[in-house]
Amino acid sequence: MNAKNTGARTGTLDIAVAGGTGTLGRHVVEELRARGHRVRVLSRRSAQYPVDLSTGEGLVAALAGCDVVVDAANSTSPRSMRATMVDGTRRLLDAERAAGVGHHVCVSIVGCDRVPMPYYKVKTEQEALVTAGGVPWTIVRATQFHELAASAFAATVRARFLLASKGVTLQPIAAVEAARAVADAAGSAPCLGRIEVVGPERTDLRALATAWRAATARSAVLLPVPLPGRLGRALRAGHLASDHPHARGTIGFAQWLAAEPAPQK
Ligand SMILES: NC(=O)c1ccc[n+]([C@@H]2O[C@H](COP(=O)([O-])OP(=O)(O)OC[C@H]3O[C@@H](n4cnc5c(N)ncnc54)[C@H](OP(=O)(O)O)[C@@H]3O)[C@@H](O)[C@H]2O)c1
Incomplete structure (x- = not known):
């Protein structure tokens, strides 16, 4: 990981990770603990700090101190x-x-404000709340995780096809590497700005589908489903990638797949 982020604080911090059991969150928790911080895992099913963000239940106790x-x-x-x-x-x-x-770190997505999809609209609203929320903040925008691409391909392969729309530019990253950038931000002073972290390769959906099919030895047709309209234009324009990221992972999708256990047939 080559990061330009600086300003690490010294000393042990008490850090709560909401979503600390998730694909990204569990790596953030591991990374922060390895760096010597005291970490609380917050989620609805957390044994230690059960919290429900959709009701606010558990938050007061979880955030004290x-x-x-x-x-x-x-x-x-x-x-x-x-x-x-x-x-x-x-x-x-x-x-x-x-x-x-003293510091709120929001995990968001590279280009969420430039790609017209309901999920990205929610992420953009989330970012706006954070910037106006009165708690010193840092937003870490990551690109799509390798884990997401792999699970999306696994979801359609039973029907013997993989979505491989043409020209959709992506720059996926392993969640473990995105987590390092998030941990860097959490251990630094709030930057009141956005930090972008991306994967090592600028690639496209078709190349990712081809790599997944080869690595998993599954037979499936690559389906070049057309993506019309503003959404298609935004994805083909590379709005989910970044030319000038603050940090870049080193593990490409094929390398990440090679290290993963084989999926169940
Ligand atoms: N996935 C990607 O490719 C990707 C790429 C870039 C950025 N991001 C961003 O990274 C962040 C994490 O994504 P992820 O893919 O790691 O998520 P994930 O694997 O779906 O994990 C979600 C986490 O949130 C917790 N959670 C869900 N609803 C909750 C609620 N109402 N109250 C409290 N906790 C709740 C879950 O635990 P419980 O079920 O126990 O509550 C779990 O720990 C998100 O902000 C996402 O937008 C994701």
């Missing part, structure tokens, strides 16, 4: 994404102000 909050919670369900990430951010920031938390 915290220096930093990392928000790595997520929902992709149309029914709950707004309650978790927009209303949830509002609740989280209210509780942080009451607890005197």
Whole structure:
């Protein structure tokens, strides 16, 4: 990982990670603990700090005495994404102000404000709340995780096809490497700005599908589904990638796949 982020604080911090059991969050928790911080794992099913961002339950107890909050919670369900990430951010920031938390780290997505999809609209609203929320903040924008690409391909392969729309530029990153950039931000002073972290290769959906099919030895047709309209234009224009990131991972998709256990047939 080549990061330009500087300004690491010294000493042990008390850090709460909302969504600390998720794809990204669990690596953030490991990384922060390895760096000597005291870390609390917050999620609905956390044994230690059960918290529900969609109701605010558990937040007061979970944030007492915290220096930093990392928000790595997520929902992709149309029914709950707004309650978790927009209303949830509002609740989280209210509780942080009451607890005197000094730094809110929001995990977001490269280009979310430039790609017209409901999930990205929610992420853009979440970012706006954070920037106006009265708690010193840092937003870490990551590109799509290798884990997301792999699970998206696995979801359609049973029907013997893989979505491989032409020209969709992506720059995916392993969640473990994105987590290092998030941990860097959490251990630094708030930068009141956005930090971008991307994967090592600028590639496209078709190349990722081809690599996944080869690595998993699954037979499936690559389906060049057309993506019309503004969404298609934004994806083909490379709005989900970044030319000038602050940090860049080193593990490409094929290398990441080679290190993963084979998926169940
Ligand atoms: N996936 C990607 O490719 C990608 C790329 C760039 C950025 N991001 C961003 O990275 C962040 C983490 O994404 P992820 O893919 O790691 O998410 P994930 O694997 O779906 O994990 C979601 C986490 O949020 C917790 N959670 C869900 N609803 C909650 C609620 N109401 N209250 C409290 N906790 C709740 C879950 O635990 P419980 O179920 O126990 O509550 C879990 O720990 C998100 O901000 C996402 O936008 C993701």
